[in-house]
Amino acid sequence: MVYDAIIVGARCAGSSLALLLARKGYRVLLLDKASFPSDTLSSHFIHPRGLVYLQHWGVLDTLLATGCPPVHGISLDTGRFTLSSTVLPLENINFGLAPRRYILDTLLAQKAVEAGAELREAFRVQDVTRNGTHITGIKGRTTTGTPVTEKARLVIGADGLHSLIARAVEAPTYHRYPALTCIYYAYWSGMKTGSTALYSRPQCVFLSFPTHDGLALISVTWPRRHFPKVRASIESHFLEALALAPAFAACVHQGKQEQRFMGTGNTANFFRKPYGPGWALLGDAAYHKDPLLGHGIADAFADAERLAQAIESSYTGQQPLEEALAEYEQQRNREALPLYELTIQLATLNLTPEIQQVQEALQGNPEATQLFFAVLEGTIPAATFFAPEHIQALLTGTQTKLSRPEVVS
Template sequence: MTRYDVFIVGTRCAGAALAMLLARNGCRVLAADRAQFPTDTISTHFLWPRTTSFLAKWDLLDKLSATGCPAIHRVTADYGAVSISGRPSPVDGTGIMYCPRRTILDLLLVEAARAAGAEIREATTFRELIWQNDRVVGARVQARDGKFLEERATIVVGADGLWSPVARAAGAITDINCGSLTCGYYAYWGGVPTDGVEFYVRHGRDILVFPTHDGLTCIWAGRSHDDWDLYRANVENTYREIISLAPSLAERLGSTRQMSPFKGTSKLPNFYRQSFGRGWVLVGDAAYHRDPLAGMGIGDAFWALSFSRTRSQTALRETRRVLMHHWRVTNPPSAKKRFRSSNTR
């Protein structure tokens, strides 16, 4: 049986990017996802310069641009009485922004991880952790043919999103939890005249406008979480009502066509989870989830994984460094102190 340095569960922004970085640094990486790529997920699309700067460092930004994703040069934040419009400062020399479809961005990352030498298995579902002497030493997974397999690894990483089955199996506690504060629906529209990304913030409402692939514009209309039942009882009317709070946008939408059904969610919690124990680690949304209003989730996942491109003495030392870096940036000092004293597994 192959023994891997790292087994990663989940291969989207956090998992595929980590698999790519570790494989580029010489680690033996296995990564598995229950999904088959390309496949969509509930998410809008904004990549700030902070996010695109990582894609540039990883030599993936040109590839993203080659998919036909329109470059974004302007961001407008409209608060009703005040509207601010401009171009965010470049980060590490990268100022360009994009709003890629997740079908395209996630596939790009999966392909980059494969090209770096990581073994990626699709349609493979994590079922449970394998423990030995109170330490995780691998995981049991179910392949697409229904067969169960055991995979052994020095570290098992949960990059398996908000509801992280790995976190549950490891008994990770949620350290700080503010619940969900907002909810909303989005849809794709054809032929909306836009000049970049637009944010509209109103009392208890928000509207986000993201020009994406294929001439489509993804438009999110959000409300306070308390309004969820009201919203889902009449999605179309509530969505239109929110959009009417930005008259210039409502006018532009008037002559365009809705090109997709509405997709929505009220499950947007804000939390930090305990993100490592003996032989296991959590990255991306599994470790730290925040309201998507500011469009930071993908960038946060990349940022927490970032590390020097210098080749390390040993692959495992590098792995440990990446994962400890992730721990430091996703956990506030108060949580760190508590974990140190409670020493959970």
């Protein structure tokens, strides 16, 4: 049989798309070489802009019921002063959430199956099949080594940064920046933390937030050039960084590290052309950026929503597939670029004098502080917050409160 869509990769991008397409009644085959529940290399904070999708899809309440604590507060310790705020609500969501990936991804895959998608786990896709330049399906193997070929109207790569589908179709990349940071993280018990705590120091940024099972995730980000020496002695560099915030380091020492360090220096930044004849890409396979601001999961959800709409508009005869997918790319770029550029800027870990000045001026101004954090959360465009008239008002104190700009829809 010919599926309407074969989706390679069943985590936050692939399972979300499978769930949306299956709910629209399409025949979807969802493949992953992993077996769920399965963890992956990723910290996992989701800002309200990502949670809004889960709410629309009817998944947020189930996720909350797994015992993942909502995170209402955020602080930034600059080394000279600390800014604190509550999360700016988006729709009715006034918290972030940091579900473990083996819980989030499993839940999304289950929801896709409930909606009618066919999920094959422990299935490794090895190549695509073609008719000329048109992609017509996939070839792969089960764990027992049985070769399998499947056909689809559209083969979709949701297979992450090293996407086999993107390589097979030679998807062009653009807006490229080299990796700017490296990051390591681990989980601690015994940390009394209910909010996101960020620490900005010269040459590193570190943070903690609560997740499932009473654990806190703690991560440290360094400039990419430090990767060889950090990797050679992760624990000592990690603790050396935390010691730059002595009170926080003392809390960490009172807690207990529960899992080994995980990390990467592969934080390359690029967009891929996300479609071609018979194929499409979404999630990290289509657009990868430094994880510093924690937007990869929300971006995967946004891609799933946009791509599902594009596919439906073509399959229902409203527009040719190529035109619908071209719009998918344009919309993705329009919506993703501002946050991408902010990420690149902040991932240099060198705060511009302008941002330092703004942070100074935020002290004692809770409303503006909340809006500043909302820029990092992706709820308010940086261009709106950093508009000259807003910054002028903030720096001169001529207007103690910034007007509340329109939030990103």
